Amino acid sequence: MIKIADVVIVGGGISGVAIAYNLAKKGVKNVAVIEKSYLASGATGRCGAGIRQQWGTKMNCKMAKFSCEFFENAKEELKYEGDIEFKQGGYLILSSTEKEHEQFKKNIVLQNSLGIPSRLLTLEEAKEIVPFLNTDGLVSATFCQKDGHLNPFHTTEAFAKAAERLGVEIYRYTEVKDIIIEHGKVKGIRTDKGDISTNIVVNAAGGHAQVVAKMAGVDIPVYSERHQILVTEAIEPILDPMVMSFSLNLYCQQVPHGGLIMGRGDEGEPRDLRVTAGWHFLEEMAKTITSLLPPLKNVRMIRQWAGLYNITPDRQPILGALNEVEGLYLAVGFSGHGFMFGPATGVLIAESILGEETTLPIDMLNMNRFEKGQLIFEPSVV
């Protein structure tokens, strides 16, 4: 293990490897990523593999659009020999109430103003995209063809390999035990495989972000909530877009392999970092999805798993330097959409560490927004 680094990143998910790649690309020589398990073993690899630009806040829209445009060229930029399975089948988002419909209208205006080609659909138009959609109880839909699917494991691997080619050291199965702070400044990091001296530490620990922040003596206003997913057997293609509903609290898409990945949020989910799977989810998921997409009654589920949403009070991430501790940067609190924001996170945090002007303004995502009370709530989260 190296003894000295310019930057140490905690967490080998999409955010961590994307930040490392961008730092190395900008010429930073000694960058280390510390991952306590395998790459993408946490929230990244457990996510629903969807990428969308249909958000309800300006910042989320901008980060999503930036990232989506990156994904369109990711294979070339990252020179990955594998397949990141990028498929732009669109996201079909359904509204179930007049109130939600009104929110969707606002979302579309915002998205279009930022160059995101989303549009409001009637239920008849939605059925042209998904003919077997059961529209009972629905009001309208929004659709963006450029949204879609991306394989989290391959994408993380693509960033990691590109970063390693540029000299980044990635320490897998290495656990950060402490962050060494002296006089309010970051001085190093302690792991179970040794210490690294550094003046800059990035917390990109996903569902464990608050645990890592605590090591630096900092409380961050996030909690981690379990969210569950199941996948079915592979079948011939039947569903192009991701189908999503905030009021039904679910999403479902068919991945290129043929399996259908679906998930839902649940009020009663534990917030104690556990990622065990529960039977209650299976029952609720099966009931709700077969009501919305009836042919799915005939497909068998294969397995289920769980991951952690690292949730902030306004459902937008916390990005950038922390005022309390010099040298500590945060890329946390993605509230369930850290994977799809990965490319933006990578660029923005790297720029912010190097003191450059950031590609997108991220001041409003700084942690000090919570003290100032300047929260902008994201309405569109499952």
Next chain:
Amino acid sequence: MVRIDKHPVLEFKRGKKIRFTFDGKELEGYEGESIAAALHAAGIKVLTHSHELKRPRGFYCAIGNCGQCIMEVNGVSNVRTCIEPLKEGMAVKTQEGKGGIL
């Protein structure tokens, strides 16, 4: 192919002899035994093919877990024939592709 008649632990209670078809060809089996067992007794070893490389796949776990025996039965795809009881007149087919549900 030989059927096991005597086994030190297991008992075989066979149903009556019935007819079914495999890819249109008429075969005989015993009612209530698994479709895969009846096919195996008839000498049919290739039940499906792998998705990516299209390699032949046959009777393997025999308890409905591995998915190496999925076939189309009476028009329904992805039926695990190792645990699906055989019935009179069943139309069993080799499945092309991953199977549809619509």
